[in-house]
Amino acid sequence: MDTEAAQHTERDRAPVPSQGQAQRSRSARFPGPLRALGRRPLLLVAGCVALLLLISGFVVQPFLIPSTSMQPALQVGDRILVNKLAYRFGAEPQRGDVVVFDGTGSFRREEPGANPVTGALHWAGAALGLAEPAETDFVKRVVGVGGDRVVCCDKRGRIQVNGTSVEEPYLYPGNPPSKVPFDIVVPEGTLWMLGDHRSRSSDSRDHLGSPGGGMVPVARVIGRADWIGWPFGRWGSVARSDAFTDVRRPAASHG
Known part of the structure; x- marks a missing residue:
């Protein structure tokens, strides 16, 4: 009886696994779920970035x-929020609007393509407001729309649009x-853009x-910068100016 009891006691004294061994044992039994838990924060961050880029690209x-x-x-x-839906449903920029635009071909010449990887990273940073915008992107105020005659300046030094100071x-x-004196007629489908700090602005x-x-x-x-x-x-808010409220529609001869 004593011998049998001793045998049972020895079996009962089997080594208890440490916490690390137990975790490794569980990892061995359930490798998939644990790896998934490890990947979850990375996937969450990637999903948030993708959502922000989607919103930035279209909204x-x-x-x-x-x-x-x-x-x-x-x-x-300043980090402004640009409303990309402002002109998506038939509406067009109005005099006094502050807008962001791609100046390629108007304010900047066409340039050969840069490194695509570097370009993509910079685009993502700019789209999230973390990096400066591309050198081809500008923010200015709309002073003339298609058909307008814009003149500088009247006797009091004011700009005239369609004869209205x-x-x-x-x-x-x-x-x-x-x-800088000018007298221009804005072609249909285009805009005449000026900065508010006229002595520091490179514009139209x-x-x-x-x-x-x-x-x-x-x-x-x-x-539109809203x-x-x-x-x-x-x-x-970046309010649209009502300075152009009294400006008349362009005469037919200006079209």
């Missing part, structure tokens, strides 16, 4: 302001509407002698 895109050309409305470092309250303090005036005459095709407009999303202290 609202963050845009980092890189220069002083739109002061005082927009400051360097325009008071521009959004201009940077101390800036004249333009030091700088391309009067270039192919296209500084006109930006409506098809190149990315969207909100300032960052920094927190500057949260708010």
Whole structure:
């Protein structure tokens, strides 16, 4: 009896696995679920980034302001939210709108393609508002639409649109509407764009002698700048100016 009891006691003293051994044992029995749990945070992050890129591509895109050309409305470092649906359903840019557009072929010459990998990474960063926009992307205010005659300047130094002098309250303090005289008719399907900080803005005036005459095709407009999303202290809307309310429709001879 004593011998049998001793045998049972020895069997009962089988070594108890450590916590690490137990975990490895469970991992061996259930390798798939544990690996899936390890991948889940990475998949979650990738899914969130993909969703943000999708929203940025079709609905609202963050845009980092890189220069002083739109002061005082927009400051360097502001991250504005560009409404990509503003002109998707038959609506078109209006005088006074602040818009983001691709200036390739109007403000910038066509350039040979860059490294596709580097380009894709920069595009993703810019689409999320983490990097400066592409050198071909600009933000300006619409001053003339298709058919408009825009002239600088009247006797008081104001810009005229279709014969109506325009008071521009959004201009940077101390800036004249333009030091460069011009008298242009905007072709249909294009826009005449100016920055609010006229003395610091490279805009349609700088391309009067270039192919296209500084006109930006409506098809190149990315969207309308509707909100300032960052920094927190500057949260708010980017309101369209009513400075052009009294401007008449262009005469038929201007079309």
